[in-house]
């Protein structure tokens with residue numbers, strides 16, 4: 521099995537530790553929340569003390585599903601933990617905690633993002649996994665842990681969140697196998713999907729409305745394209761985070777081979793977000809690379825200098 525030796529090392533670290541700190545990334549999403557919650561549940565079952573440290577609180581819409589508190593790192597005695605496990609997008613947040621640790625504290629990184637450069641004593645990083653929750657499921661399965669209803673719920677939150685509710689191209693056979701095992705163990709997929717959807721604020725929906733209204737399909741390459749200006753964001757009372765899902769939704773339009781969302785980030789920077797799907801045969805990371813960006817084959821991005829200007833005929837980048 522992949523990571524057997526890392527999983528054994530992690531078992532040893534946990535066995536030798538009484539107090540363990542779990543670190544999800546800042547502005548935690550479903551995978552960050554689900555993965556540290558599953559680890560906490562498991563560690564508590566083993567009789568360990570486990571705290572979750574995050575620079576942002578647990579998002580409100582998870583509060584019905586997650587019974588744990590996220591503690592602010594500066595209020596914790598970071599040196600009092602025997603081991604620290606960072607999970608999902610480990611460079612966001614753990615990078616600020618790591619310099620405060622001492623040599624004898626074991627550090628473990630669990631991630632599915634490519635190009636992680638931060639150091640950890642044990643690295644369990646697999647960019648082929650859909651989510652950190654998938655890796656933690658592998659780890660629990662490796663240890664023949666019985667998946668309780670809580671574990672199933674927490675892992676399902678990450679699995680459904682990072683696959684866009686099983687719609688993105690990282691929804692592999694393995695993901696569906698795990699998902700069905702989690703449902704069998706008591707996870708309620710509808711409850712989880714509803715909780716994540718309840719996250720949508722009216723400001724988010726207004727911004728999406730504007731972006732969708734402006735969308736156009738280019739018949740030459742079947743690209744669906746839209747733009748979001750700083751005025752759009754301000755007038756809707758929305759924030760930059762609300763843009764993230766627009767390209768994934770546009771990519772679902774019949775006939776669209778891939779989607780591109782250009783959004784103005786400051787007076788002179790435009791961010792491009794590209795999405796496609798495996799069956800469409802367009803590798804969008806090639807396009808991102810042409811503009812100095814990068815990412816996955818079916819989800820990538822880039823940044824260019826310029827300003828989106830709306831004219832009578834439409835809009836242009838100057």
Ligand SMILES: [Mn+2]
Nearest residue numbers: 551608652682
């Ligand atoms: Mn993730």
